[in-house]
Amino acid sequence: MLMRTDPFREFDRLAQQVLGSNARPAAMAMDAYRSGDDFVVHFDLPGIDPETIELDVERNVLNVRAERRSPAPEGAELIVAERPTGSFTRQLFLGDTLDTERIDASYDAGVLTLRIPVAEQAKPRRIQISGGRDRKEIGK
Numbered sequence: 571m572l573m574r575t576d577p578f579r580e581f582d583r584l585a586q587q588v589l590g591s592n593a594r595p596a597a598m599a600m601d602a603y604r605s606g607d608d609f610v611v612h613f614d615l616p617g618i619d620p621e622t623i624e625l626d627v628e629r630n631v632l633n634v635r636a637e638r639r640s641p642a643p644e645g646a647e648l649i650v651a652e653r654p655t656g657s658f659t660r661q662l663f664l665g666d667t668l669d670t671e672r673i674d675a676s677y678d679a680g681v682l683t684l685r686i687p688v689a690e691q692a693k694p695r696r697i698q699i700s701g702g703r704d705r706k707e708i709g710k
Contacts, residue, residue: 598613598614598615598634598636598658598660599613599614600612600613600614600660602662604688607687607688608685608686608687608688609668609685609686609687609688610683610684610685610686611662611683611684611686612681612682612683612684613634613660613681613682613683613684614680614681615636615638615658615677615680615681615682616680617638617641617653617680618636618637618638618658618677618680618682619637619639620677622636622637622638622639623635623636623677623682624636625673625675625684627664627670627673630663630664630665630666630668630670631661631662631663631664632661632662632663632664632670632673632684633659633660633661634659634660634661634662634682635657635658635659636657636658636682637656637657637658638653638654638655638656638658639655640655664686666689667688667689668686668687668688668689669686669687669688669689669690670686672686672687673685673686674686
């Protein structure tokens with residue numbers, strides 16, 4: 571349902587250690603799980619203005635982009651700046667079993683939640699098995 575590997579995540583982590591925490595904003599922390607007929611994803615985006623969040627899907631690739639601006643007014647002298655600012659992006663590779671036409675997104679208390687329904691053709695279904703009597707009638 572979801573590609574788990576992110577080939578650049580480890581590189582980003584190492585670059586942040588070497589160059590300092592403001593070299594590039596950290597990746598969005600994420601939880602994902604299946605609940606009934608929905609695939610649910612939560613992204614931690616504290617301090618993000620919901621107007622800056624962009625979501626798009628192209629060929630089963632979901633792109634999430636958000637921006638955190640510095641709360642300090644322009645020209646202010648920064649004493650400590652540990653919270654990352656700038657653009658945050660994340661890509662999810664969604665399987666064909668998900669209905670990307672019906673994604674529902676909400677943002678509450680710094681958490682972006684996506685609900686992606688499982689496609690109808692991917693849901694388990696019961697297959698009727700015909701009995702021996704039906705077979706005899708077909709052979710007549």
